[in-house]
Amino acid sequence: MTDDKLLIEQxxxxxxxxxxFETLVRQYSEQLYWQIRRFVLSHDDANDVLQNVFIKVWxxxxxxxxxxxxxxxxxxxxxxxxxxxxxxQKNVISISTDDEEIGVANTLMADDYxxxxxxxxxxxxxxxxxxxxxxxxxxxxYYDDMKYSDIxxxxxxxxxxxxxxYHIAVKKISxxxxxHD
Amino acid sequence: xxxxxxxxxxxxxDKNPFRVPEGYFxxxxxxxxxxxxxxxxxxxxxxxxxxxxxxxxAACLMVAIFTVAVYFSDSDAASPEVATVTTxxxxxVDDAADYLMADxxxxxxxxxxxx
Numbered sequence: 001m002t003d004d005k006l007l008i009e010q011x012x013x014x015x016x017x018x019x020x021f022e023t024l025v026r027q028y029s030e031q032l033y034w035q036i037r038r039f040v041l042s043h044d045d046a047n048d049v050l051q052n053v054f055i056k057v058w059x060x061x062x063x064x065x066x067x068x069x070x071x072x073x074x075x076x077x078x079x080x081x082x083x084x085x086x087x088x089q090k091n092v093i094s095i096s097t098d099d100e101e102i103g104v105a106n107t108l109m110a111d112d113y114x115x116x117x118x119x120x121x122x123x124x125x126x127x128x129x130x131x132x133x134x135x136x137x138x139x140x141x142y143y144d145d146m147k148y149s150d151i152x153x154x155x156x157x158x159x160x161x162x163x164x165x166y167h168i169a170v171k172k173i174s175x176x177x178x179x180h181d
Numbered sequence: 182x183x184x185x186x187x188x189x190x191x192x193x194x195d196k197n198p199f200r201v202p203e204g205y206f207x208x209x210x211x212x213x214x215x216x217x218x219x220x221x222x223x224x225x226x227x228x229x230x231x232x233x234x235x236x237x238x239a240a241c242l243m244v245a246i247f248t249v250a251v252y253f254s255d256s257d258a259a260s261p262e263v264a265t266v267t268t269x270x271x272x273x274v275d276d277a278a279d280y281l282m283a284d285x286x287x288x289x290x291x292x293x294x295x296x
Contacts, residue, residue, distance in 0.1 A: 170183055
């Protein structure tokens with residue numbers, strides 16, 4: 001029996017589920033954190049979203065039937081939570097126009113938990129300016145090397161459409177760099 | 182890999198520009214375990230609640246049967262029917278009055294006279 005199968009069995013058993021859940025958090029929190037952080041960019045926001053993800057996972061344990069891999073299920077929840085967070089944040093920013101003028105790159109350069117240089121901050125700004133699907137597929141392919149089939153299951157979008165979105169995203173980001181050279 | 186993707190990788194590399202506070206991942210699990218709400222236990226539905234759909238179906242069936250029965254009985258009533266109305270004759274009324282006034286002795290006498 002694989003580790004995941006055993007863990008799932010323990011998660012579904014009321015007697016062992018609390019301890020199994022702690023194992024799940026220890027095993028997957030770091031991987032999920034980085035997925036979320038690339039979407040929301042700031043550590044505090046990533047921490048909030050990650051906590052919400054695990055609370056949702058805990059509350060939804062009964063709905064996991066083992067049809068997909070545990071990591072795929074967790075990533076799906078993490079990405080949906082991240083996108084929900086960004087949508088809410090966008091609404092808040094659209095009310096307060098001052099924040100929008102600061103820009104992602106400048107915000108990152110002032111962040112204590114961002115070690116990149118200005119070019120890296122600009123890359124993050126370019127990624128943040130992409131439409132939702134392009135941004136999601138770019139982050140999952142470029143950094144996590146995730147398969148199109150897994151992203152397709154996660155987002156409910158066809159593989160063909162995802163491939164097209166990825167190509168457009170890559171083109172936009174490379175054009176962004178070329179224009180800044 | 183696409184030409185543009187290679188270009189981005191050559192510019193950016195795979196270095197992660199983000200970092201987290203010291204010991205963040207070590208303390209995260211303990212923190213989240215403290216915040217976990219109690220797991221809601223599935224509530225077992227009572228027999229009546231579980232049988233409710235069946236009861237609704239039975240009620241609908243009964244209403245349907247009743248409606249059909251009423252419809253057909255109404256259509257029977259609507260068909261022309263010859264009503265036989267008999268007007269009691271005077272002798273019948275007299276006989277009935279006699280019968281009602283008769284006591285046991287009269288009945289015995291009547292029966293005895295017939296044999």
